[in-house]
């Protein structure tokens with residue numbers, strides 16, 4: 001891969017890069033729509049992600065090129081900083097990060113040539129945007145910010161420059177991932193721990209529904225707003241909680257009649273999902289993958305019935321997968337509304353699974369899913385000099 005990146009860099013900029021960096025994509029194993037509700041999530045970094053080759057220039061220009069979107073090259077001049085948001089989407093991620101780094105006191109004497117290449121399934125909800133943000137922040141981290149601070153800076157770019165009101169989970173996992181481990185992250189305090197995720201008899205598989213995630217952002221922001229309104233109402237019933245994840249189920253049951261039916265369902269998902277993360281943590285500590293699989297299935301059911309973020313494609317993946325005796329768990333991952341699901345499949349059965357799911361999904365949906373074996377990798381890093 002390094003040779004491929006160098007070759008491309010030479011093609012575009014007629015020189016070798018100074019350095020090549022990598023930031024992974026992520027999956028969330030369990031704990032969905034929990035980060036912005038202040039609870040515990042269990043994501044992991046993948047081995048696919050975004051490569052960034054970088055070379056300092058002799059002038060004040062910043063040149064951006066992506067192998068994935070080769071039609072446009074963007075050029076900015078440091079004299080025009082802070083940079084404005086561009087119509088074209090992907091370049092806003094690195095440009096937003098550069099603005100944010102400058103705001104935090106980093107000054108750039110010279111510009112750079114940037115070349116990006118991503119092997120993350122496109123539009124699959126595996127956080128390609130967080131991956132671009134974090135790899136850029138890491139590569140230009142002249143102020144030696146910690147990786148956690150780089151994750152927070154990237155989330156701020158997403159919220160305030162790009163305009164998506166996401167939580168911290170994606171940027172944190174991309175920055176802090178650890179090979180063969182799930183991250184257990186408390187999204188309120190940012191305390192974290194790693195749990196070994198080694199599947200000796202099973203394989204982690206990602207299924208891209210290949211459904212375009214239309215309206216995903218507005219529906220995402222809508223879910224978030226409903227959670228905020230519900231917390232306010234529940235906080236008027238006698239006790240005050242910092243976030244929905246802190247609310248005991250018994251308190252919710254007692255006061256649920258104060259919520260609308262929609263609010264009630266959303267809160268129920270959040271509180272029960274949080275309990276599932278805690279149980280998953282215990283199951284992983286005992287290496288009880290079967291139990292973990294059951295919790296994944298319950299998580300999907302709750303995201304379908306109560307949080308209503310799955311849709312026909314993700315539900316088809318879930319239902320068709322669970323008909324197969326060698327699939328022990330399957331759930332959507334990320335924001336939902338299309339995108340990807342993950343499954344845990346018995347080792348040696350992945351090819352059979354792939355064929356079976358491609359057939360049934362195509363019959364029901366009309367086009368094929370993409371089924372990929374995945375391993376858990378490390379967070380953002382330098383690849384070579």
Ligand code: GLA
Pocket residue numbers: 028031032033034035036166167168169170334335336
């Ligand atoms: C998206 C957001 C995350 C998180 C998930 C849902 O991936 O970027 O912050 O809220 O959805 O768990």
